[in-house]
Every structure is written in C-alpha cells, then in structure tokens.
Amino acid sequence: MVTSGLIQFDDWADIYASRVETMRTSAVRDLFAAASRSDIISLSGGMPDIARLPLDKVSEVAANAVKKEGVSGLQYGDTTGREQTKAVICRLMEDSDIHIKPEDLIVTTGAQQALDLLGKTFIDVGDVVITEGPTYLGALQAFSAYQPDVHTIEFDDEGMRMDLLEAELKKLGKRTVKFIYTIPTFQNPGGVTMSLERRKRLLELAHEYEVLVIEDDPYGRLRFEGEPEPCLRAMDDDVIYLGTVSKVFAPGLRTGWIIAPHPILQKIKMVKQGTDLCGSALNQVIVEHYFNDTPWKETLANINVKYWERRDAMLAALEEFFPPEARWTHPCGGFFVWVTLPEYVDTVQMLSVALENGVIFVPGDGCYPAGSGKGRNAMRIAFCYEEPEKLREAIRRLSMVIEERMALYRAFINAGAL
Amino acid sequence: MVTSGLIQFDDWADIYASRVETMRTSAVRDLFAAASRSDIISLSGGMPDIARLPLDKVSEVAANAVKKEGVSGLQYGDTTGREQTKAVICRLMEDSDIHIKPEDLIVTTGAQQALDLLGKTFIDVGDVVITEGPTYLGALQAFSAYQPDVHTIEFDDEGMRMDLLEAELKKLGKRTVKFIYTIPTFQNPGGVTMSLERRKRLLELAHEYEVLVIEDDPYGRLRFEGEPEPCLRAMDDDVIYLGTVSKVFAPGLRTGWIIAPHPILQKIKMVKQGTDLCGSALNQVIVEHYFNDTPWKETLANINVKYWERRDAMLAALEEFFPPEARWTHPCGGFFVWVTLPEYVDTVQMLSVALENGVIFVPGDGCYPAGSGKGRNAMRIAFCYEEPEKLREAIRRLSMVIEERMALYRAFINAGAL
Numbered sequence: 027m028v029t030s031g032l033i034q035f036d037d038w039a040d041i042y043a044s045r046v047e048t049m050r051t052s053a054v055r056d057l058f059a060a061a062s063r064s065d066i067i068s069l070s071g072g073m074p075d076i077a078r079l080p081l082d083k084v085s086e087v088a089a090n091a092v093k094k095e096g097v098s099g100l101q102y103g104d105t106t107g108r109e110q111t112k113a114v115i116c117r118l119m120e121d122s123d124i125h126i127k128p129e130d131l132i133v134t135t136g137a138q139q140a141l142d143l144l145g146k147t148f149i150d151v152g153d154v155v156i157t158e159g160p161t162y163l164g165a166l167q168a169f170s171a172y173q174p175d176v177h178t179i180e181f182d183d184e185g186m187r188m189d190l191l192e193a194e195l196k197k198l199g200k201r202t203v204k205f206i207y208t209i210p211t212f213q214n215p216g217g218v219t220m221s222l223e224r225r226k227r228l229l230e231l232a233h234e235y236e237v238l239v240i241e242d243d244p245y246g247r248l249r250f251e252g253e254p255e256p257c258l259r260a261m262d263d264d265v266i267y268l269g270t271v272s273k274v275f276a277p278g279l280r281t282g283w284i285i286a287p288h289p290i291l292q293k294i295k296m297v298k299q300g301t302d303l304c305g306s307a308l309n310q311v312i313v314e315h316y317f318n319d320t321p322w323k324e325t326l327a328n329i330n331v332k333y334w335e336r337r338d339a340m341l342a343a344l345e346e347f348f349p350p351e352a353r354w355t356h357p358c359g360g361f362f363v364w365v366t367l368p369e370y371v372d373t374v375q376m377l378s379v380a381l382e383n384g385v386i387f388v389p390g391d392g393c394y395p396a397g398s399g400k401g402r403n404a405m406r407i408a409f410c411y412e413e414p415e416k417l418r419e420a421i422r423r424l425s426m427v428i429e430e431r432m433a434l435y436r437a438f439i440n441a442g443a444l
Numbered sequence: 445m446v447t448s449g450l451i452q453f454d455d456w457a458d459i460y461a462s463r464v465e466t467m468r469t470s471a472v473r474d475l476f477a478a479a480s481r482s483d484i485i486s487l488s489g490g491m492p493d494i495a496r497l498p499l500d501k502v503s504e505v506a507a508n509a510v511k512k513e514g515v516s517g518l519q520y521g522d523t524t525g526r527e528q529t530k531a532v533i534c535r536l537m538e539d540s541d542i543h544i545k546p547e548d549l550i551v552t553t554g555a556q557q558a559l560d561l562l563g564k565t566f567i568d569v570g571d572v573v574i575t576e577g578p579t580y581l582g583a584l585q586a587f588s589a590y591q592p593d594v595h596t597i598e599f600d601d602e603g604m605r606m607d608l609l610e611a612e613l614k615k616l617g618k619r620t621v622k623f624i625y626t627i628p629t630f631q632n633p634g635g636v637t638m639s640l641e642r643r644k645r646l647l648e649l650a651h652e653y654e655v656l657v658i659e660d661d662p663y664g665r666l667r668f669e670g671e672p673e674p675c676l677r678a679m680d681d682d683v684i685y686l687g688t689v690s691k692v693f694a695p696g697l698r699t700g701w702i703i704a705p706h707p708i709l710q711k712i713k714m715v716k717q718g719t720d721l722c723g724s725a726l727n728q729v730i731v732e733h734y735f736n737d738t739p740w741k742e743t744l745a746n747i748n749v750k751y752w753e754r755r756d757a758m759l760a761a762l763e764e765f766f767p768p769e770a771r772w773t774h775p776c777g778g779f780f781v782w783v784t785l786p787e788y789v790d791t792v793q794m795l796s797v798a799l800e801n802g803v804i805f806v807p808g809d810g811c812y813p814a815g816s817g818k819g820r821n822a823m824r825i826a827f828c829y830e831e832p833e834k835l836r837e838a839i840r841r842l843s844m845v846i847e848e849r850m851a852l853y854r855a856f857i858n859a860g861a862l
Contacts, residue, residue, distance in 0.1 A: 035707075043565060043568045081514045085514065087510075093500065096497070096503065100694035101491060102696070149461055277520045278521065300586040303582060
C-alpha cells in the first residue's frame with residue numbers, strides 16, 4: 027500500500043507545487059479499500075449496479091470491438107474522440123432535447139476529466155467560481171488543483187437558491203466569476219432537483235452577469251418519479267454541458283463528454299492534448315456498440331427499478347430509525363440522500379465509529395471547499411449500491427451511532443459541561 | 445470539426461486562464477486527421493504497428509475480461525490502479541532489473557497522464573525544469589500547463605551532454621531545479637541512447653545538486669542492435685520512472701505507470717484523484733491477461749523485426765536521397781530519426797509543401813519550448829509506422845522538397861538578396 031509512505035520521511039517535502047498544499051485527499055476514495063471488505067455496508071460511493079448489466083452481451087461487444095475494429099481501437103485516437111462515438115453521444119443527447127452535431131463536443135476520460143480540463147482552461151489562482159454548497163466533492167478536488175476561490179450557494183428542495191446567487195453575483199460584479207458549476211438534476215450530494223423557474227432564473231442571471239454556466243448531468247436518466255425538467259443546455263446554447271456513460275452504462279470505460287461553444291472547445295482540445303493525448307479508443311468502440319446494438323434503455327429501466335426500491339428502503343429506514351432532530355432530502359432519482367444532523371454532531375468523528383459498526387458514508391464537510399467549516403454535521407448517504415435489507419440495516423446501525431453521540435451531548439449539557 | 449470554431453468570434457476570449465496563452469496546440473496531433481488520408485505517408489506519429497498484434501487472441505482476452513471480471517472491470521477502480529495490474533507491471537520491470545513491489549507504483553492513464561501529474565505535483569509558475577533539447581513534445585505540452593521555465597540541454601550520440609548539464613546546474617544552484625526530465629533510451633525525438641558513463645554522471649549530478657530525475661522509458665524494449673544500458677531507476681531508487689504498454693502492446697488501452705519514492709507517490713495519488721478519479725479498470729484487466737496469458741514477448745520480437753527493417757530502409761533512403769548538408773541520428777531502437785538541415789531551411793514552412801506531396805513529419809521546433817526559436821531547421825521522422833518501400837518514397841519526396849528550398853536559397857544568395 028502506498029500509505030506506508032505516510033511514515034516515510036519525505037526528502038522532497040519542500041519542492042512540491044503550492045497547489046499540492048491546498049489539495050486534500052478524499053476521505054471517500056480512501057475508504058474504497060474499506061468498502062471492499064465484505065462485512066461493510068457501503069453508503070459512500072456513487073457506484074452503479076454493474077452486476078445487473080448483461081455481461082454476456084457486453085463481453086460479445088468487447089470481443090467484436092477488438093476483432094473488427096482493433097486496428098483503430100487499440101491505436102492512439104483523436105484527442106477529441108472518435109467520430110462514431112460522438113455520433114452516438116449526439117443521439118443520446120436528442121433524448122434530452124439537446125440537438126448537437128459531433129463537432130459540438132469532445133469525448134473525455136470520464137466526466138471527472140472534463141472537470142479537470144475546465145479548471146485548467148479557466149481558473150487562475152484566486153479566480154472566483156460558484157458551486158452549490160454542498161457540491162460534488164470530485165469537482166472541488168478537480169478545481170482545487172488550479173487554486174480558485176470557491177463560493178458556495180445553498181440549495182433547498184427546488185435546487186440552488188437564486189436569491190442567494192443573485193446577491194452573490196451582485197456583490198462580485200459583472201464578468202468576475204469564471205463559472206457557475208451546477209448539478210441541477212438529482213444533485214450530488216443533495217439529491218434535489220432545480221425547478222424550472224430557478225433554471226430560467228439561473229440562465230437570466232448568467233447572462234446579466236456574463237458568467238459561464240457548467241451543467242453537470244450524470245444522473246438525469248435515473249428518474250423514479252415526477253416529470254423531468256429541461257436541461258439547462260436545452261434552454262441555452264451557451265451552457266457547457268457534461269455527460270457521462272458511467273451511470274447509464276459503466277464507469278470502468280471512463281467515457282464522458284463536454285458540450286461547449288466552439289471557441290471554448292478549441293481551448294479544451296489543446297488542454298486535453300497535454301493532459302492525456304486521447305482517451306481509450308477501445309473503450310469508445312465498446313461504448314458505441316453498447317448503445318447501438320443492445321437494448322440499453324430496457325437494461326437501464328430495469329436497473330432503475332432497483333435503485334427506486336433502494337431509495338424507498340432508505341427513506342423508510344430513515345423515518346423508522348433516525349432521530350426527529352435529523353432532516354434529509356427526498357430525491358426523485360439519482361443516487362444520494364443528504365442528511366443534516368444536529369449541529370453538535372460531527373460526522374467526521376462519527377465515521378470511524380460507523381466503520382467499526384460496519385457502515386461507511388461520506389462526511390458532509392468533504393462536499394464543501396476545504397477550510398469552509400461547513401457541512402460538519404451533515405452526511406451523504408448513497409442508496410444505489412446495496413440491497414434494501416442491507417440499507418435498512420446500515421441506517422439502523424448509523425442511527426445507533428448518532429443516538430450515542432446525541433446522548434453523550436445531552437449528558438454533557440446536563441452536567442453543565444458545555 | 446472543432447476547427448470550424450476558428451472562425452467563430454470568441455465571447456469568452458478574456459476569461460481563459462493565463463496558462464492557456466502559453467500553451468500551443470501540437471502540429472503533429474492536428475495532422476493526425478491528415479495522416480488518415482490513405483494517400484499520405486506518415487512520418488509524424490509514433491504509432492506502433494497494431495495490425496501485427498494477434499487480434500483474435502486479444503479479442504478473446506477482452507471478451508473474458510468482461511465475462512469473468514466485468515463486475516470489477518466495468519466499475520470505478522482504485523485511483524492507483526488494480527493490484528493485479530501492478531503485479532504484472534512489477535514482473536515486466538524485473539526484465540529491466542528494476543525490483544519493485546506493487547506499492548511502489550501508480551497506474552496512469554497512459555504515460556502522458558504521468559507527465560501531467562508530475563507537472564501538477566511539482567511545478568509552480570516560473571519553476572525551472574530541465575529537459576533534453578529537443579525533447580518529447582507531449583512532455584513540453586504537459587508541463588506547459590503549469591508554466592515552468594524549461595531549460596534544455598543538447599544531446600549528442602551518447603545522449604544528454606553532461607558538461608552542459610553540469611554548467612547549467614552550477615549556474616542555477618542547488619535544489620532550485622524541480623526535476624530533470626530525460627528519455628535516456630532511444631530518445632524522442634533524437635533516437636539517441638545515453639551511454640553508461642553519462643547515466644552515472646547524471647545521477648551524480650542529480651545528487652550533488654539535489655534534483656529529482658524523471659526517466660521516461662517507452663521504447664526500452666524496442667532494441668534492434670547493441671547491448672542495453674541499465675535503466676537509471678535500476679541504478680538509483682530515487683529516480684522517478686515512467687513506463688507504458690503503448691509501444692509493447694497497445695496505446696488504445698491508455699495504460700502507463702509511475703514508479704516513485706512513496707512520499708511522492710502519495711502526492712501523485714491525491715493529484716490523480718481530482719484529475720480522473722481512476723483509470724479504466726477494464727483496460728487494466730485486458731493488460732493483465734495480455735501479459736499473463738499470451739506469448740507477448742514473441743509477438744513483440746516479431747514486430748521489432750519489422751521496425752528494424754523500417755529503420756534500415758529509412759537510413760538507407762536518407763543516404764540515397766538527402767543532400768550532403770543534412771545530418772541525422774542512427775537509432776539502435778525505438779521509432780525516430782532526428783534530421784538537422786541547413787540553418788536556412790525552415791521545416792515548419794516545409795511541412796505544408798511536404799503535405800501537398802503526400803508526406804507528413806514533425807517540424808523540429810515543436811520539440812523545444814515555445815518561443816525558444818530552436819529546432820526550426822530540424823525534423824523528427826518516424827520509421828515505425830510505414831512499410832519500407834513507402835518510407836523510401838517518403839524520403840525521396842521529402843528530399844525533393846528540401847532540394848527545392850535549398851535551390852531557392854542559393855538563387856537568392858546568387859542574386860545578392862540575402
């Protein structure tokens with residue numbers, strides 16, 4: 027394990043770039059190892075249910091990808107992605123009312139790389155970017171390499187609060203914010219979805235204050251109930267849209283994409299050249315054939331039913347076991363519920379106790395910029411990965427850990443210690 | 445084509461990060477599109493001969509990777525790479541007398557990502573790094589995102605000149621250079637190999653001036669003649685070593701690796717999390733089984749014979765057609781020959797004429813830091829990709845383009861115009 031390096035003296039401690047100081051390693055990722063212990067119930071990762079894919083069919087797709095297209099699939103590919111892959115993505119986007127041509131997008135090594143490329147393209151040290159607070163911790167990690175000043179805007183059940191956004195933009199002034207990063211549908215970690223009214227208002231504000239909007243949409247197709255809201259990109263061609271096959275097919279293929287205005291794509295293409303030359307052409311061939319030659323919508327619909335059952339199980343368990351002081355969101359799709367506990371409950375401290383009890387989750391503070399001090403009494407719990415009975419058991423165990431901490435606090439209060 | 449954006453007004457021209465200004469797009473990559481025209485003979489890309497892989501066997505490997513290991517192979521993976529992949533890489537490294545354990549390396553999305561991660565981990569704006577001059581253009585691209593001050597050291601037939609390196613280090617002082625980046629074996633673009641004596645001296649100087657050494661070794665196994673020199677990493681555990689399967693198997697799998705001291709690996713791991721979360725687990729499974737279950741050394745030996753024939757064809761054609769004023773290197777392996785033309789021949793200008801004549805190559809100036817003004821009369825020509833008769837034809841055509849430019853120059857001189 028690389029972690030053995032923790033106790034090794036670092037001869038090079040003084041020569042790292044300054045950005046390394048401000049980065050932090052993700053507690054979640056570091057817990058992935060723990061999550062693979064079979065007795066641990068994982069509420070941490072946003073891992074799709076790969077076991078329900080038609081692996082025999084995918085195996086055939088992979089075999090043919092090499093046999094019939096291996097000469098290009100195993101070779102270096104175009105930095106912006108294969109034309110055939112882009113054509114498939116254009117077709118996928120039609121379902122979201124986003125009408126684009128292959129030249130309107132770049133294929134990326136997962137949507138995570140898209141975040142890195144956008145940070146690299148736009149952020150100088152100290153530049154202001156706006157995100158929801160809490161937001162996707164991987165986005166914060168990606169941007170942090172470029173040392174921005176991240177301002178966060180709270181959400182409620184209708185998504186990012188536009189009154190707070192407007193106040194922030196007014197304070198910061200026109201054309202000073204590099205971009206507004208949002209996950210409008212089934213937000214990570216919030217689970218909430220931005221209402222149509224707020225979507226309209228966001229785009230108005232973006233134009234008024236001349237700020238780019240980045241719409242990250244990994245979960246849009248994972249809806250269990252309610253009617254979909256239009257994508258921001260479907261409402262406004264200036265929006266930068268990030269998509270991925272990770273949640274509708276498989277993250278192991280690391281295939282995502284960026285849709286953006288052409289001048290911006292030009293820059294991103296140049297930036298991507300130095301970053302990894304090109305994505306895996308083989309993975310792109312597999313993606314093409316999976317979406318062209320298999321009944322993927324049916325497969326996804328079946329998997330979605332499972333996610334739906336799991337969400338219901340998690341929400342029922344929260345009702346059953348969690349203390350009345352706790353609040354949580356009610357997602358209509360996606361992978362996550364965001365739980366807010368009494369202010370004195372520290373979820374980072376809670377995590378090690380929960381781990382002893384065989385449950386892991388994401389402490390809320392990781393979903394805010396480092397040093398903000400926010401989210402310490404919150405947690406992201408994912409319902410996507412475990413079966414209903416395990417989810418119920420995990421919530422039961424978590425509730426005991428929480429109750430214990432609340433009892434401890436009450437004892438302190440009663441003893442006059444606080 | 446994204447290039448249509450070239451003529452589109454860029455509303456966002458003022459909001460890009462400053463690093464974007466100093467980056468340049470690679471002429472080579474932009475020519476990849478041209479290279480796919482069937483009438484073009486490509487001396488540009490360092491593309492391995494994928495068609496000679498046992499595609500049926502690789503197809504079977506890919507099918508099994510999904511069928512038997514798809515549940516992990518299609519899922520998110522560990523940021524540092526799969527344990528099984530690391531074990532395979534350790535075994536590969538044994539052949540180079542590098543004795544490591546899985547915890548001593550991180551799997552990267554191609555060695556290109558390794559370069560990006562190293563830049564991100566070590567380079568602040570203005571930091572000095574040293575490379576050979578000319579050097580791998582993708583390394584310059586990767587580093588340029590972090591805005592270093594790149595100092596280049598010339599090479600001769602024995603590799604990087606240690607007298608020049610020592611003078612440079614003396615001038616710059618101890619512990620001020622972030623790292624020395626070298627491709628000691630079959631250098632890109634030079635084709636030259638560093639002698640044992642120089643390798644020893646490089647490591648001495650690195651210790652004396654407390655500078656990290658990064659050894660990039662994509663071509664080490666592609667030797668046609670002569671005895672191998674030891675890897676720098678085999679001589680010194682402090683050396684950061686970059687490897688890749690791109691030239692010994694397939695670049696389409698985007699699988700490379702970094703070997704480094706543990707404290708440095710810790711930082712790189714953190715940096716990689718934000719950059720792409722993890723590489724493609726599926727590609728890693730395929731890599732594992734290709735090296736475990738196929739006679740890959742035999743396959744590579746057969747492909748190497750082809751590269752060897754092509755090198756011979758190219759060197760013979762250079763002797764036959766190129767003017768006596770031209771000089772070129774004599775690589776004992778790898779993919780490239782570096783040609784130096786009379787100072788007044790500008791290879792960037794030459795490229796468009798060559799393209800009209802159906803040949804592309806890499807103009808030398810791309811192999812130096814932007815704005816250095818060096819390499820304008822040089823070119824990198826790759827012999828790896830085309831068959832001998834095509835190589836001969838390409839060199840014949842190039843020689844005509846060169847002769848034309850030389851004749852033009854002589855005419856100017858005679859007319860007293862210069």
